[in-house]
Amino acid sequence: MNRTGSEQGNRWLGAYVGAYLIFLYLPIVLIPLFSFNDSIQIAFPIKGLTLSWYQSLLDNEALHGALVTSLVVGLSAAALATLLGVTIAYMEISGGGRLAATISVLSRLPILIPGVIIGIALLILVNLAGLGPSRMAMILGHTLVALPTTVVVMRGRFSVLPRSLGEAAMDLGAREWTTFRRVILPLSTPAIASAFMLSFLTSFDEFVVAFFLAGTEPTLPVFIWAQLRFPKALPGVMALGTVILTVSIVLATAAELVRRRGLSGKAAIPTGAVGPLSAS
Helix, strand or coil, X not given: CCHHHHHHHHHHHHHHHHHHHHHHHHHHHHHHHHHCECCCCCCCCCCCECXXXXXXXXXXXXXXXXXXXXXXXXXXXXXXXXHHHHHHHHHXXXXXXXXXXXXXXXXXXXXXXXXXXXXXXXXXXXXXXXXXXXXXXXXXXXXXXXXXXXXXXXXXHHHHCCHXXXXXXXXXXXXXXXXHHHXXXXXXXXXXXXXXXXXXXXXXXXXXXHHHHCCCCCCHHHHHHHHCCCHHHHHHHHHHHXXXXXXXXXXXXXXHHHHHHHHHCCCCCCCCCCCCHHHC
């Protein structure tokens, strides 16, 4: 291919990428724009600017209840998913054998299974277990959905840690649990924090599973879906969506920065950990 043809191909590729990005992100940009619109009509031209829709969020008791439910479910599911993710990933990377590898693969399967199927299956399961649609059922369901994220993040971190660290600690007399607690975990703290934040976002934004398991305590996404049936509530939904979008971007950025900081850090035994290892 000559230089002219290559430049033309690059221009077409650039135009395609630009059109794709506009198609993907323009609707997201419109949400904050219309959240300041002084009209319940989501249409151009914008009549004026107002903060009244944001003020209405502060006075909505049902919204506050949904927010509390989302926070409780999200934090609980993130904690459980992170704990399980650390355990599963370390078990696989440290040479746990075929069983550990199988468990790791199964823990990542929810990424490939449609959310509707997971929601229906979990609804049947919690009904058989006697829990029914409830906050506890949502915590368990969101843990399942968030688990693949934590496993992937922690596998990436554990895989780059030199095996010589654990071997050196054991040579000094440390047991496997002591080595994990005093050496591996401190070096993996940034990845654990990143996995926790990402799994919290996964739970906080989850709609399908929450829709099946919410019962009388809807999460924020389920509350938003219910509000879409009322045209007068749409501007408030836009304002709420803007707040959620902003918080999600901040948390996702923070999680990525923490993860990269952990990957760029030097893998070394923490200062002061070597001496007392044999006594632990």
